[in-house]
Amino acid sequence: MQSHFTNRGKLGGVRRRSDFSCVSLAAPAGILLLLSIASAALAAGPRVDIVIGEKAPALERRAAEDVATDLKKVYEADVKIVTAAPEGAEYVIFVGSPETNEPTKKLIAENWPTLAKQDHVLRTIKHHGKSALFVGGGSPVAAYWAASEYAHSLGIRSLLYADLYPVAPKPFTLGGYDMLLKCRPGESAWPEIDPFPTGYTSWGLNDQKQRLRQLARLKQNTVLLGIHCWQPFVDFEIDGIKKQTGVLWYGWQFPVSGDTAGRAPFKGAKLFENPDFAGKATYEERLDAGKDWLSGFIKEANSLGLAVDVQTSPMEFPKEFAPILAGSAPTSEPGDLAVRSLEKRAKGLTAHERLHSGAYKTIFPGIHAMWLNDGSGDDFWLYGSLLFDHNYSAYESSRNRFGAGLEQESACKELVTPICGDGVDGSVFKAELQIDDVNRITVKNDKQFNRPSPDMILKHYSNFDPPPEWWSQVRANYLGAMNDLYRANSRAREGGRSYTLYLARRCEFGYEYMNCVEATRKAGIAKSKKDTAEQRAQLEKAVESMNAACSALAAVARDQSDRGMIAVCNEFGYKALQKEMEKLDAEEK
Template sequence: MSGEVQIVIGPEPAAVVERAIGDLRSYLSRLFGADARVVATGDGDHPRLVVGTDQDAHVRRTCPALPSLSEQGHLLRRIDDRTLLAAGGSAPAAAWAVYELAERYGVRFLLHEDVLPPEPGPFHLPEIDQVFEPVQRIRSWRQFNDLVHGPVLWTLAQQQAFIAQVFKLKFNAVEVCLWPQHPMIDYEIDGTRRSTWTFLFNQQIVIDDDTIGREHLWPRTNRLTHPDFVGIETFDDALTAGRRLIGGILDAAIEKGMHTCVAVQPLEFPIEFRHCLQRPNDESFQLGDLTCAETADLNNPKHVRAVETRFQALIEQWGHADEIDIHLPEHPQADGGFARAWAALTEAHDLPPKYNADALVDVARSNLLVPGGAPRAERELKSAVGMLQFLHDFFAGNDLQAMMRDRGIMPTITLGGSAEPLFPFVHRVLPPGFGMRTSVDYTTSRAVRRLGLLEQVDTSAMRAALTVTLQDDNVGYLPQVATENMAVLLGAASRLGWDGFYTRYWAIGDLDPAVAWLARASWDARVTPHDAYVDHVRHVYGRDAVDTFCQALRMLEDATVILDLRLGPLFPVNDIMRQWLQRSAPVEADYCHVLAIYESVRGLLEQVRALGSGPPSKAPNLDYWLSHVKFSIHALHAFRLLQEAGADLASETESDRQRGMATAQRATDHARTALRTMADQMRDDSDRGALAAYNQFMLREVEQEIAAWRDRLADGKRVHDS
């Protein structure tokens, strides 16, 4: 077709609708050669696409008998032979109707790109009359955190491009998770102003000429940090850059009518504020030892003043967000005041006798599913009680909630998995107006094993949403596919009245199959992971690839469950690989199973490549998958060999130690191959961050340890000879 298609809009369409129409015009031109023109009223015999909200006059004229639509609801309706209506209950929903129409023409939205069908056929108006209402009311992506392979290193341009893509997939919210050490909030406590800042938990990751893949990394950078912060030293300069970055992320979402959330940890402070606390922690409790927390009674005046000052600064500086989420610390230190806090909560909220301290602690002590075991579960439960009691009294004693109400901010508290004994009555002890969020556990498969906890939360009495893990950071830069378990978890949450989900993820290069399901199932609970996989693979890799690629994804689900159990092995922090040369430990068989799965998956993906045929999107996407799987195979070989080497080096026998040195050297050979393979396929800033980091963790630090062992063995030989 090379004729005209008319797109009928109202006199002043919202910017988000205009952008969607611009995308649609591009799709129609590229697919059908159509000249899509925007007009106020359609005329002649040209096909008409009528776009707008259900309140727009031109939409009402086109279809007087519109069904009732929620703010997120939208519809596609073929009116007659030449007219199709794409309407929504709001401007963002009208834009989603446009992108839904694009999908009907065969367009698929990936996290990095749009994929258009190579043979779309002739232009037509789809025969459709369908209303779309969300199953998951909140569908959020977390856009900022603090590990090397996540979005913390993304430039603003990549953030904006990503938000544009997830909006096309009908996700409706973004979250930025600001750690205490991030330079985005300025405040002064008792005469001390903020002065320290860092990213990546202050890990000093070197980038030099020996870094494999250096040419793919950021220029003029000799130490890994966010590219917008290269060369910045002072807190004031970092604050300016930080506000520009986070403000740009939130603005990109706000422009599309998306919900925005700023997540903070107000009970932890940068280390310059240690003297502002009554009894700050003595021992490090978080990576990098960059923060401090109160270990005395949380209600002491110094702590109350510090938290109030910081929280007020948060509202004043980021109060244009729709939601503030208070994250309770991952490694809390507030268990000492449990008895007093529980007595105060019980009295203030008239909790029934069946909820008693001994019963709560017994539940925690018997919880063997928590990483770290029962001692951690007990400490975290007691700390959660102390922190909830503190926060209830804290917000009752100031006007911060009034400040949030005046700005239309929704307050939320995220509880850790060990707070599960509190779930049946948590709605009674949260500060008034607060919602709750939880991940239940670190990973989705772990959360599914505790699925019954979702039933214990009274969603009729408060807002409740899930944090859903697509990838866990402890596993590191290995392929993770958790779609089947996500389907179980979100299906149960939806039936029980939970509002929706906030994603937890890191690198995005291999998330497209899972996201294809997540996007569709958020609107249609009948869509299975396999349904979504088949559609995704057919459009991206070709019809012939469907069965084989789906088998690979199924096997990766198995590998992910094994990795979830171990919560390892490539957590992207210093010493994660070198440590195996410093101790004797048996080779961990679970990772050998994962390695075998990856080998099988590589074979399946090679079969897909051998098919030859497929759409233009097949080759680059398949190359990325193969690169990621091959990296993982060599990384796990390196991991296994380092464990073998560590056992030999711990021996008293000279021959064992020499064998250990040779084995360690073989491990570095695999590490180099893994890094070269990764460097061949750099999709985004997450890949670049991972490449720089694993150069240090898998190679540079291991080579340093091998050199140290070589010196120790040489010294021992000299002593023996003498």
């Protein structure tokens, strides 16, 4: 594959300075006019016409718009989207397929490859004796992916939060393309199943639309939403009992005004909340907001070619249904909102469970598939990892899903070098390995170590065992990754620093979080020994470390998940520890 970048236009017949000696010195306006024309010519990018069918599907039109935006960003190109190439057009890009783009059908019908629905192609063709480019696929969504592949060939890297552009574009050309990308069998389901403030339910629909667009650019074809019975998305009634529980985040509240560590990203808000649920005080209000939110999510995802699957447990019911369940038990979740049915079943689901699970497809017919589980599983990987580079993971999977066959180190180089410049990817990859070690060590030793809950920090205060050795290993890996990423950031060019600096600060957050946890444990040990001086010193250190952790994350917080993490660490960490300090003060008086 050849990378293609801009070829700046040059003035034809540029002369030596002596050739302009005949211009009158008394006519400065003429000189200025010549200079302005010269500057404009030197700055002008290529003129490109993007041809789509008159009745092109909406997603193919969106693909053409993305190509236009990319060319303008990288080359300052003058781009027009048209239904027929103008006479004498220099650069022409055809988007679609022979079925949706009549001009394309006439040009390449004989050479059109056999494509499955997810297969896509970039191919140089001849148009009036000049090189032109065909960007298309076996379906409108595949054509959209072809446009994303074209962006990738230009050096653009689509991440989950934005598109980053190449720091050193190469000359622009439409020649040399002959790429046929076939998808590996199976779905590529992007999981959004974190039920905490750090997860997808903290994001407003407008933010989700941008996220979905990035997932589509990364060639994902399915989003998997994990939904719980106590959330405000569905309403149902069984045997005369109506659902009454409908909350986000187990009903926890997260004040972020006043003495809040790292509060700048909240921009003066008093409460951290999903903006689409702000002020919704009753069950009915939250249910209406939830239906609008999920309906809008499904509609936007479908418009981008993304199917939406829902994962839920039909065996779990809001606790108000306990009287009709022949045996029930508390769930393993941190909030006391649901019970798990223990009804005997001969085969499949019970009548109650069928009514429960059926409510989702009834209310949201746009759901592609329902993934039902018995609720006994423990999605530890949701909260076993305090930090995970989802951007790198999404990039690697998007490339390998279409046969790139990249090893981890090669994938990191392909991701980082175009947007950061040479000599950066090595440090980033070292950091990625250390982050992987953090998550491996944590999950091996304590799957619920980072699980958000009111006791996520104070549980260490009531445990009097010495800090385990693996905590030191995790902290050392965070520190090493942080240093490598700051090193990478110092070398990175301006465009890619939003990626490297963000990861560096996240690792700093993890490092300080571990300092807080260890100090909290030592404070608890001192308390058990009635050593109030040491108890106070360690509590103060824990508070300072959590403040530093939240401040590090606040410096780069870019989305609701980041703000949710800060809110959680404040409510269950920073403020909880301060209350313990106040108790100690009261005891000493």
